[in-house]
Amino acid sequence: MTTIEAGGIRLNVERLSGAPTPAPGPPQTVVLVHGIATDNLTSYYFTIAPALAAAGHDVVMYDQRGHGRSSRPPRGYGVEDFSGDLDALLDALALEGPVHLIGNSFGGTVALAYALRRPERVAGILMLESEPPTAAWAKKMSGILAGSAHQLHDERTLPWIEETYGRHEARLVRWATRLLHGTSIAEDIGSCPVPAEESWQSLHVPVCAVYGATSDLADTAPWLESLLPRCRTLTVPGHGHSVLVGTPETVVPLVLDWLRDGHRELVAP
Amino acid sequence: MTSPATTGPAYAAVLAEVTDALHTVLDDLELDDTPITPDTRFVEDLDLESIDLVTLTAELGGRYGDRVDFPAWFASLELSDIIGLTVGQLVQYIAGCLR
Numbered sequence: 001m002t003t004i005e006a007g008g009i010r011l012n013v014e015r016l017s018g019a020p021t022p023a024p025g026p027p028q029t030v031v032l033v034h035g036i037a038t039d040n041l042t043s044y045y046f047t048i049a050p051a052l053a054a055a056g057h058d059v060v061m062y063d064q065r066g067h068g069r070s071s072r073p074p075r076g077y078g079v080e081d082f083s084g085d086l087d088a089l090l091d092a093l094a095l096e097g098p099v100h101l102i103g104n105s106f107g108g109t110v111a112l113a114y115a116l117r118r119p120e121r122v123a124g125i126l127m128l129e130s131e132p133p134t135a136a137w138a139k140k141m142s143g144i145l146a147g148s149a150h151q152l153h154d155e156r157t158l159p160w161i162e163e164t165y166g167r168h169e170a171r172l173v174r175w176a177t178r179l180l181h182g183t184s185i186a187e188d189i190g191s192c193p194v195p196a197e198e199s200w201q202s203l204h205v206p207v208c209a210v211y212g213a214t215s216d217l218a219d220t221a222p223w224l225e226s227l228l229p230r231c232r233t234l235t236v237p238g239h240g241h242s243v244l245v246g247t248p249e250t251v252v253p254l255v256l257d258w259l260r261d262g263h264r265e266l267v268a269p
Numbered sequence: 270m271t272s273p274a275t276t277g278p279a280y281a282a283v284l285a286e287v288t289d290a291l292h293t294v295l296d297d298l299e300l301d302d303t304p305i306t307p308d309t310r311f312v313e314d315l316d317l318e319s320i321d322l323v324t325l326t327a328e329l330g331g332r333y334g335d336r337v338d339f340p341a342w343f344a345s346l347e348l349s350d351i352i353g354l355t356v357g358q359l360v361q362y363i364a365g366c367l368r
Binding site: 012041042049050051054068168171 | 312313318319320322323324327340341343344346348349351352
């Protein structure tokens with residue numbers, strides 16, 4: 001366990017060193033970025049991270065601000081704050097060469113924002129059930145966060161979640177309540193600056209976007225492919241938004257293939 | 270809990286180490302009043318979050334080094350198994366690696 005300090009924020013970091021007998025292809029450094037509110041680095045630590053390290057890759061996981069064991073400042077939750085933390089993380093760990101980013105849900109949003117900001121530091125992005133930061137996304141996400149915060153003021157909500165989704169989910173929601181009620185995250189996401197739509201055309205970092213077939217986001221795949229110059233999309237049958245935790249055995253080979261040379265096949269036109 | 274694997278000096282030493290590591294990483298959780306036995310469940314009984322399990326095993330990794338591969342062990346478990354994990358299961362895994 002490592003802790004890094006960046007701009008007054010303490011970030012909780014876990015690293016797994018790549019095994020000495022790697023899979024074919026050069027070992028890569030992979031930074032895993034988790035989702036928003038009910039998420040933290042355990043979604044990777046307990047699923048795909050060990051397999052990526054066993055295949056020879058150096059794996060970096062961290063809790064984003066407001067999540068897990070990282071600081072929870074009262075404000076400062078715009079997309080640029082999250083992508084700034086990622087920048088500070090790469091600086092603090094002195095990672096040489098461009099890194100691969102894996103993003104789950106909101107983690108993919110942060111990864112894309114970061115790639116636009118520092119393309120020279122990003123070798124490629126594989127994102128699971130993610131959307132780019134756009135004005136429409138910010139409005140929707142802010143509404144979801146504010147709505148969840150409102151529902152969690154009702155004392156019947158947590159018992160209902162436990163009954164419906166189980167004790168583990170209820171614990172994650174209880175944790176998220178501290179973020180939703182104790183910080184300005186919903187308003188910050190709703191009011192933060194987002195990249196102009198035309199700026200995505202200049203992003204030449206290769207992107208692989210994975211969707212769960214039954215998720216609402218699966219239908220946005222063609223739009224994303226038209227927005228990003230180097231983008232391919234994949235759909236995992238039988239799963240919704242929780243592709244990562246729901247079927248890590250499917251995600252691991254997708255990521256390993258992407259790290260091996262999958263991203264290099266996407267030649268810029 | 271009477272099989273040779275869960276008794277003997279090695280098992281007892283690992284149980285003591287795990288108990289000590291728990292107190293090291295979770296001193297803010299007031300574990301003092303909670304007796305820690307092999308049947309104690311990390312999440313249900315000690316109120317640990319899954320992120321605390323990562324911290325705990327990172328601490329234990331620092332103590333046991335390469336002899337115990339915690340990430341590989343977690344990779345072999347379903348998330349539901351990890352949520353229901355007991356102190357005894359963790360101790361048994363470590364003791365097995367040390368044999």
